[in-house]
Amino acid sequence: MALEHETQRVLRPLERGRAGQVDAGAAGGHDGLAVVARGVRKAFGEHVVLDDFSLEMAPGEFVALLGRSGSGKSTFLRVLGALDGDVEGYVRVPQRRAIVFQEPRLQPWQKVLRNVTLGLPGGRATEQSALQALAEVGLSGHAQAWPRTLSGGEAQRVALARALVREPQLLLLDEPFGALDALTKIRMHGLLQDLYRRHRPAVLLVTHDVDEAILLADRVLVLSAGRISLSVPVDIPHPRRRGDAGFSALRSLLLNELGVREAA
Template sequence: MATHTGELIRVQGLTRRYGARAVLDGLDLEIAPGEFVALLGQSGSGKSTLLRALAGLDDDVAGGGTVAVPEQVSVVFQDARLLPWARVLDNVVLGLPRAEQRGRECLAEVGLAGRERAWPNELSGGEQQRVALARSLVREPSLLLADEPFGALDALTRLRMHALLRRLFEQHRPAVLLVTHDVDEAIALADRVLVLGDGRIAAEKRLDGGTSTTEIRAELLRALGVTADL
């Protein structure tokens, strides 16, 4: 179970098993307040398992280790997970009493001012993900966990959502852990990119301007086991 302590996100010796297989095997990780971290890894490497551990959503999974996160944590999934019987504003402020004004402000921040009374099925996939982002922002999180939130969107919408997420990050400065399978997405958005392999952090690259994007991309692809000249 994740504990709440300070603003630094710290994972120590995290192990998670499904049957005899250790998906996470003694993983250590720290994320500083206001840092944007992207997590890459092959399918089945444990990316979503780590995110669920940070969110406190994996009590039914065997394992050990310690997870310390801020008290205010929000999660955005690939599926927007909106309640179809609730209007947009009601989805955003779900579970938060007297938060309608803050909800309207968050919808305006993601470009959906005036759509408060719309039903989810009246929105495009990109608009639904904007609602999901607004729902996460209304809680003013210190940590935002994003599990491949743009994976189901078309290429143009994905680029627009990249720009929106980065702008919201600059405005609100939560710590962010973005789980993605897209190396270019990770490089475009994050301050630091991690590669998960064999249950641990297998590689790490900081995007501080000291190394070319082409070189960083090649190194990350090699860490993912991709050796072709892409």
């Protein structure tokens, strides 16, 4: 059954045997939730990666999704972004969504400013919004730079600016810092936290990095056998430090759920 991408109307809950649905509407439905996924199933041939997967997210909630390689984390993110078809189930998401991938995916023949406004209506207002977004990510002097002149961290900042300028109600992050060196990743974590506090979208972060999930998220999920096997709130005040007892205890819990044994 195909997952249908529909906009501007409220869809009925999924009934057994009906085609999958995506409803892209307001930031929160009548139940006050930003994201609702029910009974989502996705298979590649005989390999089922999502099996009766269900998730709810509140407006402004930051959720991190962990799982082993091939567990379906990125597949679910693509479902929320309406990038993956042939999926069964019901999904309701906000109409304004933006995705940041591990690779910045900048067009090398376009300067930074044009990469940020890609796909948006032209005009002075759009350009001003893009310049403001670049300033927010610390790249106000790079609007006319070519992508090839940027470092990896700068390129990913441009990708974040491109997401911000769309004023998303749901921000989808697919391993956005996985290709960065350790120091740049730390800076990007701080930047993301600042941007999140200012804009307060709902955020779904797909990551392999347990520490990253604990540092950033309000809630951490573990995906196993196509479903959520663990959902745990991160009740650790900011700024979070890896050496704190609560941080270490939560890391151990999550690693154990992922089947990873910590070194003594």
